[in-house]
Amino acid sequence: MTRRQERLFVLEASSDGRLFSVNPEGSAKKVLVTGCRIPDGVAVDVVAGHIYWTNMGFPPENDGSIERVDLDGGNRTTIVPSGVTHTPKQLHLEAAGRKLYWGDREGMRVMRCDLDGSHLETLVQAGQGEDDRRDETKWCVGVTVDPVAGHLYWTQKGPSDAGLGRILRAGIDLPAGESPAERGDIEVLFDGLPEPIDLELDLAEHMLYWTDRGDPPRGNTVNRAPTDPPGGRRTPEILMTHLMEGIGIALDPDGVRMYITDLAGNVYAAGLDGSGQREILILQGNLTGIAHAVLPRGTAV
Template structure:
């Protein structure tokens, strides 16, 4: 008899850089990978049996990378080598097109590749060179993809606690004859945000969720808004508050839950409306990315 089991895959940027797995209630913590170079974004492809994550590396050295392991932590492989991406942050696995997307912070771009790391593309370029890199408003961090709607979403965080963050979207593919630096289809959905970080989409309800690390009361929160907000409605709904530098977020729409990490070392769960908030892990180091997956008994659980 097949048994479905929920798992959370979490990245810890401290402790030498680690990837661990826990049950959805926070029990059963198991380290799968150590020695990651400041890991930040994680994604799981259950069908292929792989976990992917980004390594920020040392931002000044332009040495970020993306790695992959099996669900049990075996067969560790670098798929996007050091230097192909500058400072990769949130990672998104798009299951329909079967590609990986990520925000490249100091690279000032949104990128994607095939699942084996080939065909690396730049889809959005917000700046070029050292002078532009000093402008944190150009830094791309969070990323999400809506294949049904044909849109790519990303966040540009702005200065720490600066109130200049944005969430934007554009078509998944570059318009014909246009470049990543000069594409005409970019739309600003939200601006003046404290410091938006990671994004997630509830495709069924057509809702956009994100974490924000800026100043309270609007910062250090989880927020949501319609994926296609009416022009007159630009105020997001705040669902969770008092995070300790909120960063990672993952949704379980079927179970009606969200899971969130912060750099203070906690993993939180709550209903998709922010109700029934619980801390399922505390004091776990500097936690970054998180991914929820439903695994089948006998396949790396």
Template structure:
């Protein structure tokens, strides 16, 4: 649809609880994750043309548990996503080959019961070779966190024991999706926890990290997806109550331009 909500078109139907989405305008593809049913380990990743045709599964059921936000590193030819109940950060080639685990926050049913191990949103800082991801934490427990590490696992280490993982921000309500303003080096994220710190969009410099993140949008109803149009000074945000919001990057001019759309999750901005 257009950025004012007009000219809406359904391009793919029958997805298995879709969540994250990313657009490759150069190749004319969209990629999205299907969460599946969390306790069945039946998530997948699909690709289609921009008009929804030539739909194909590139990461089949059984290879990713509950995939969430997905991002594209076009230069490297890689897709990255977080696997919530799988408690992992994963990547693969654009055709689904060479599936790799980069981060493993937990393993097995006991670890899975602790939502602090659930990986949800992610972003890549290509300039410094860093990856950022969220671990949601239990509902409103103040145990959510944003982590960062090098994109590549240090030599001789594993996804589970890598020594370069650091906490970027801890003690958050429930951080979900991330977006990085590469030009201004600012990280944005949604938080679906309760007010005052939750139901918000937050931001923070990644090079000069402040003591506390800045809250730029409030009063969401369980914020989930976020997309940035940095040249246009705009963000687009979805929430689980079914609204799509637009605002300037500083949060001003907030506008709810679609509502009651069902349980909305991922959102992508693309110039096509």
């Protein structure tokens, strides 16, 4: 059997914000980009050979951006310039539709665009103006998409450790005649969560995964729940605990693995059920987003 060529792509948001890649066991670390302005979410387009990431910028200044490089770190390009999105956070690539989706925290919205930054859209607007911006329950952070069922998922994390976090769902497209601020199709799937951050979907198993950086016992965890369980009752299952402010999550369903980052600088690997948890990297700076990619054989990394 031919072994897959895999890489993890990880963001480090300390003083000299970096994008780096490693093998799934944590070896062969390669720094691809430096000088990122508080990078937070990362996604990989294997088909086109690109890595995308968000820069939060300085949140009070409304100066976030999204950049792109080739898989080897070359051809760095800004696709969403500073000021078009306020504080872009976690990022999702919907490969079939060729779209990028992200949560805009202080912008209080969920946005998307084409892979070159064109056709920018706001899909959800949770608040407007400075008064709403101070209400952290309106801050949108994590995002993922189910293109088959036509669903958009996102987190509104709430204040730190407040137990006011939510995970919501709506249609992938804005309903005709409705505005992003007044959508009638929004469902609240979970509320009262400590501080939910990043989202991932196992589409084959109809399972939603997320990190939560709030207080234990339900915070500093990795969780999962079925998207549409029989009877409609969704009960989160805690898969991992004792993270040091968990942020990013990436799934490898084919390999039955997941990878998680935390702000203490650790990268963890575990089975999709949380079994076999181990640290593959430690003390790497303030780690945020993570993406897993299976690359064409022979790709230079």
